[in-house]
Amino acid sequence: MKHRRLVRALAGALSALGSALSAQTPSPVPATAPAAASPNGADELEGLWKAKRWFGAFESSRLIIQRNGETYTADIDGRVLPVRRDKAELTFTLPDSEGRFRGTLQVRGIQGHWIRAGASRRGGSASPVFLQADGPTRWSGQVVPGRDEFTLYLLARRRPDGSLGVMLGNPERDIGNQFGVERMTRDGNAVKLFGRRGRQEEREIASGTYDPEKKVITLPFPDRGGSYDFKREGDESDFYPRGKTPGRYAYHPPPALDDGWLTGTLEEANLDRAGIERLVQVLLDAPMDSAGTPKVHALLIARHGKLVLEEYFHGETRERLHQIYSAGKSVTATIVGAAMQAGAPLTPSSRVYDVMNNGRAPSDLEPGKGAMTLEHLLTMSSGYFCDDENEDAPGSEERMQSQTDEPDFYRYTMKVPLATPPGEKAVYCSASANLALGMVGRATGESQLDTFDRLIGMPLKIRRYTWWMVPSGDPYGAGGNAFLARDFMKFGQLMLNGGTWEGKRILSREFVARASAPLYHLWGWQYGYLWWGLDYPYKNRTVHAFFAGGAGGQVIIVIPALDLVVATFGGNFFSPGGWYVQLNLTPQYLLPAVREAGDARNAPVVPRKDFAPRKGIETESGPITPRH
Numbered sequence: 001m002k003h004r005r006l007v008r009a010l011a012g013a014l015s016a017l018g019s020a021l022s023a024q025t026p027s028p029v030p031a032t033a034p035a036a037a038s039p040n041g042a043d044e045l046e047g048l049w050k051a052k053r054w055f056g057a058f059e060s061s062r063l064i065i066q067r068n069g070e071t072y073t074a075d076i077d078g079r080v081l082p083v084r085r086d087k088a089e090l091t092f093t094l095p096d097s098e099g100r101f102r103g104t105l106q107v108r109g110i111q112g113h114w115i116r117a118g119a120s121r122r123g124g125s126a127s128p129v130f131l132q133a134d135g136p137t138r139w140s141g142q143v144v145p146g147r148d149e150f151t152l153y154l155l156a157r158r159r160p161d162g163s164l165g166v167m168l169g170n171p172e173r174d175i176g177n178q179f180g181v182e183r184m185t186r187d188g189n190a191v192k193l194f195g196r197r198g199r200q201e202e203r204e205i206a207s208g209t210y211d212p213e214k215k216v217i218t219l220p221f222p223d224r225g226g227s228y229d230f231k232r233e234g235d236e237s238d239f240y241p242r243g244k245t246p247g248r249y250a251y252h253p254p255p256a257l258d259d260g261w262l263t264g265t266l267e268e269a270n271l272d273r274a275g276i277e278r279l280v281q282v283l284l285d286a287p288m289d290s291a292g293t294p295k296v297h298a299l300l301i302a303r304h305g306k307l308v309l310e311e312y313f314h315g316e317t318r319e320r321l322h323q324i325y326s327a328g329k330s331v332t333a334t335i336v337g338a339a340m341q342a343g344a345p346l347t348p349s350s351r352v353y354d355v356m357n358n359g360r361a362p363s364d365l366e367p368g369k370g371a372m373t374l375e376h377l378l379t380m381s382s383g384y385f386c387d388d389e390n391e392d393a394p395g396s397e398e399r400m401q402s403q404t405d406e407p408d409f410y411r412y413t414m415k416v417p418l419a420t421p422p423g424e425k426a427v428y429c430s431a432s433a434n435l436a437l438g439m440v441g442r443a444t445g446e447s448q449l450d451t452f453d454r455l456i457g458m459p460l461k462i463r464r465y466t467w468w469m470v471p472s473g474d475p476y477g478a479g480g481n482a483f484l485a486r487d488f489m490k491f492g493q494l495m496l497n498g499g500t501w502e503g504k505r506i507l508s509r510e511f512v513a514r515a516s517a518p519l520y521h522l523w524g525w526q527y528g529y530l531w532w533g534l535d536y537p538y539k540n541r542t543v544h545a546f547f548a549g550g551a552g553g554q555v556i557i558v559i560p561a562l563d564l565v566v567a568t569f570g571g572n573f574f575s576p577g578g579w580y581v582q583l584n585l586t587p588q589y590l591l592p593a594v595r596e597a598g599d600a601r602n603a604p605v606v607p608r609k610d611f612a613p614r615k616g617i618e619t620e621s622g623p624i625t626p627r628h
Helices: 004-011 013-022 039-045 175-179 273-284 325-341 374-378 397-402 409-414 430-444 448-457 485-496 509-515 576-593
Strands: 047-055 061-068 071-076 079-086 089-093 100-106 109-116 125-135 138-143 148-158 164-169 181-187 190-195 203-211 216-221 226-232 296-303 306-312 466-468 481-483 520-522 525-527 532-538 541-550 554-559 564-570 617-619 622-624
Touching (some): 039 181, 100 125, 109 138, 109 448, 148 226, 164 175, 164 190, 190 216, 273 296, 273 306, 273 576, 296 485, 306 485, 325 430, 325 448, 325 485, 325 509, 325 541, 325 554, 374 430, 397 409, 430 448, 485 541, 485 554, 525 532, 532 576, 541 576, 554 576, 564 576
Antiparallel strands (some): 047 148, 061 071, 071 079, 100 109, 109 125, 148 164, 164 181, 181 190, 190 203, 203 216, 216 226, 296 306, 296 564, 466 481, 520 525, 532 541, 541 554, 554 564, 617 622
C-alpha cells in the first residue's frame, strides 16, 4: 500500500482538519443550473452510474481431505488433487496457481490457511481454514477466501456553462480523489474523463464509449482489472449511506451472536440515546455529491464491555470483510504482545539482528544496527532510512513493495541503511512494523498466522479474516488485513480490558500500558507500540485516548477513562475525511452523549479544536515520558 497521501493528510490533521471538517464536506460538484442544452448529447449522461468487477477463483468452497493408507487427497470445488505430507503439515496447490492450502494435523482436526493469488499484489492473501474430522480418515470444512471487489460510481451533473462536471466514487480505494477526476466529455459515442491533482495541469484519466441503445458507459482502468461497464443507479443505490432520502434514524440494539461480544443498550451503557441518534443521522444525511465527503462504512460503539451500537452504511454488512489498511500495524503489536505473554523468547529489548539471525548478529553489521531492539520497531524509532513520506528513502513502503529483486521483505529491510541512531526519533516506517512481525516468526518458529490463530483468533473467536502475503510467503505486518467489524473492534476492547478477554489473559498489563502510552511524538501526535494517541476535552477535564488508524477511516478509538471503545470502517483514502472520526465525529457528537455515573442529564459540550499531545501518562508502573 502506498501511504504518501495518507501520511500528508495525517501530518496536517491537527492544524487543518478541525475547522475543515466542521463544515463536513468540501465544495460539491456544482449544482445543475438553467443553461443551454449541452452539445453532443452530454445531457443523456447526467445522473448516477455504477460499475463493479470481482476477482478470485471462488468465494467459498467445501474442502475434503481424505487419507488412504499413507497418501492423502484433497477434493475442492469438484477437483481432486494429491496432498503432500511433511510430518504433521499438509499442503496442496490448485492448477494455474489459483490457490494453495497449508494446514497442520491436530487432535481436533486440521487447522490451516488458504492462500489465493491476488489480483493486484504479488504473494496473494491468506484466510483461516478449519477442517473438522468426519471420521478417522476424513476431514472437511469450508474455504472462504472471499473475492476482491472494485466498485466505481460516476455522478455526472451539468454545469451552468453546459459542460459535464463529474465525481468518480470508489469505496475500496477512493481513486476518484486519487486521480482528481473533475469532468466528462462526449463526442458522438466517445466518452472521456479528465482530472487534475492540486495545481497540476488537467489530464485525461480514461477514454471509453457510450452505447445509447444499451445505455452503458464503458471506461477502461487497466490497473484495476480492465474495462468497467457503468449502468444507471437509482435513489436506493449504495452510493448513498442508506439511499438518497434515508429518513429519520431510530436506534435498535445489536443482536447477541456467538462471537464473544456481550451486547446491551445505550441506556444500560449510560449513553444519551438522542445524542447517539443525532450522530448516526449526521452520517445518513451526509451529501454524497462531493468526493471529499466523509464516508463511514460501519460504526460500532462498546461501553462497559458490551456492544451497544452497530450500524452499517454504503452497502457494508456484518458478514462482509473490510480492509483495515495500516490499522493492521496495531494488530501486529497485539501479536507481539500475545507471543511474549505465551512465553516466546522475546522482550521489548530483544535485539533485532540477533533474533533475525538465529541468536547472533552478523559480524559485518553496519555500526549502530546492533543496538536496534524490538521496541524500536514497535515505536517507529528504528533509525532506518525508511520514512514512508520521503521519496528518496530506500526503506519506504512504496520502494519495498515495488521492487522485485528481493522477495523477502525482512532481508530487504535489514539491508536498509540507518538515517539516525535507533531510538533517537520516530518516523512513519511501515517496514519497521513488518519486521517486528518477522521477529515473532523467528522467535516462535511457526507461521505468524498460526501464532495469531492460536493466541488471539481462537480465544477472541475471530474465525474469518484475510491477510496479505508478501512474495516470500510471509504475512505482511504493516497492513493489508481484512476483518469483520465486530472482530476488528475486539482489538480495542482487549486493550481496554488490560489484556484479557473473557477472563483469559492474552497480553500482559505492562505491555498494554506501554503500547497505549505516548512514548514518542510523530508529527504532533502521540505514539506507543504501533498505537496512536491523542487527548480529548471532556466536560471540565481532558481524557486520554489511543487508537488504531488505517487509510480511509479504519479506526478503533479506546478511551479508558470513559470505559469506551469506538470502531469504524470508511472509504476516504485520498481526502481529509479519512480523519473525520478521530477529529470531528468523536469530540463533536459522541463525547457529548457519554454520561458518567451520577449524571442526571449530560448537556452538550462544545469541544476545543486543539489536540495538543500530552507530555506524559501515568500507568500502574509509574509515569511514562515520551521521547522525541
